[in-house]
Amino acid sequence: MIVEAAQVRSLAEDVLVFHGAPPAHARVQADLLLEGELRGLPSHGLLRLRRVVERIQRGLTDPRTSGRQQWLYRAFLDVDGERGLGPVVAQSALATVEPRAREDGIAVAAIRNSNHIAMLAWYAEQVAKRGLIALAMTTSEALVHPWGGRKKMLGTNPLAIAVPASPEPLVLDMATGLVSMGKIHDYANRGEAIPQGWALDEDGNPTTDAQAAKLGAIAPFGGPKGYALGLALEVMVTALSASAVGTQVKGTLDSEAVCNKGDVFIVIAPRPGERVTEMVSAYLDEIRKCAPADPADPVMVPGDRARNRRAQNLTEGLYLDDRLWRDLLDLKDSCSSKAVSA
């Protein structure tokens, strides 16, 4: 199914408003889900709308709040998300922290008790487009095993870094798991085996059976280094946000539990009056022009691929899985019918 982005956004907004989100909050949440879809990250896309709605219906998410903010220190913002919509709480925190970073050179926001914030790249990129450097990190339910260990004990703990550049910022956004659980589910749905090294089964043994892997643990990316990075991010976010850690993290994948993971944003001001952005931009262009191993596959800078995908999806229309599109229409219909019956 090919749909227009504007159509999908408006559908998602209507659904969220129907379920109690103020229009501005609905817009932010819908935008983030749409951006995931546009950039080729459907696991962080509209697939999640039904879960967002269910969580609102069950009181696990309060769509009206944007979180309670408090400066623990002059440049350290503590945010109790009050179970708000993840993107709403995160955007609101950034709006508070960014002016402080401009004034003091650096500032940090640590958020707990908020819901899934969708793709990190979006937040980091927005900040970088306004001329500042951003680091964004978030924890999630334990799905990844320690290097040399047999059980899932770490989140997929993504890290985003965005640095201003012309014409577009560098935007890194990477999970520290080797693959996503969504990808393993895709293999399982197709009845395909997963490659060696991706995952362990429930008993901690290596498996290529995607069904078995769904109950097991994903490998960290990059061996011991990726494990170490994922663990460092897990404890740093926990320490800064006083959120839950490891296997105690709940509510990022289901519609049953209060979400108790943490999010951290670090925003850094640019050096005043220097031409570092020109230097960075020239270097990124040099990288793009690096002789490629495969002539058909030019070297990319982090953020390029997602940006190209987004542009293509905006001009050519967005491909949505038929089942997902039907589900979105159902969600929309259920609002109208309830509204009529009410």
Add this chain to the structure above:
Amino acid sequence: MIVEAAQVRSLAEDVLVFHGAPPAHARVQADLLLEGELRGLPSHGLLRLRRVVERIQRGLTDPRTSGRQQWLYRAFLDVDGERGLGPVVAQSALATVEPRAREDGIAVAAIRNSNHIAMLAWYAEQVAKRGLIALAMTTSEALVHPWGGRKKMLGTNPLAIAVPASPEPLVLDMATGLVSMGKIHDYANRGEAIPQGWALDEDGNPTTDAQAAKLGAIAPFGGPKGYALGLALEVMVTALSASAVGTQVKGTLDSEAVCNKGDVFIVIAPRPGERVTEMVSAYLDEIRKCAPADPADPVMVPGDRARNRRAQNLTEGLYLDDRLWRDLLDLKDSCSSKAVSA
């Protein structure tokens, strides 16, 4: 050759003082080289003393300065290292930035025009032992190829993260190259082939010939993600410190060029009056107790291995390569003989 740590430190200090370093600066530089050796990172160890001395003799390093510090913003310290000894300039920057982080919650130091700072873990760990979170990063000469590219265009750009925990902090310290160039030199010296995937030759073709790899490029760790992380670190450090970038970075491996890479430290204060450290420590212990894939090889937390190695080296004595020890004694002798002839 087995030597005592104290003996090596005193030798290195004497050599540095002879070449014009104030005793306090000699102590810091000697300490950092010794720590590299003690923790099992000989590439960042005493091997580098001769180069430090040569760089002083050639005016590429000024052992007397600790850098010129200036607050660009209230919490953003800019440091012109004035060609100082890397560890001296870095330590001095941390000493300025840490109180500001304690006061404001977060602060950053960006250093340019300073020499090689040896292992990052040391700095991050010291900060974490004093109760704060630290991120440390540094750029280096281009040795790593972009993912899908054929030429070396990125430094091995390490990242360190330390988070307070009991009894010891978590200390991540990882380069973003798959292996170090030092390791490739070791293979070349032994006439051994390197594994597939480690490196490209000078023409950008995959090679297992260690000699050919010495002139070529190292792969990033962890495929496209490790590349993206290394590149993000490269441009973030460049943007914050106004240091050189990519193939323009010189002076981290030789005794010929002024060192123009950058270093960045971000220091973050703990949440006041909360038990996050207990939570983090308990979680790290859980990780260590995770059922291991190989019963002989328990799961480690970043920092554990280096700490164990260090303790062993301090009690049993430090193993130094015979050739390195002779070289150190030569360096020492050359000081005395010059002193006598002067």
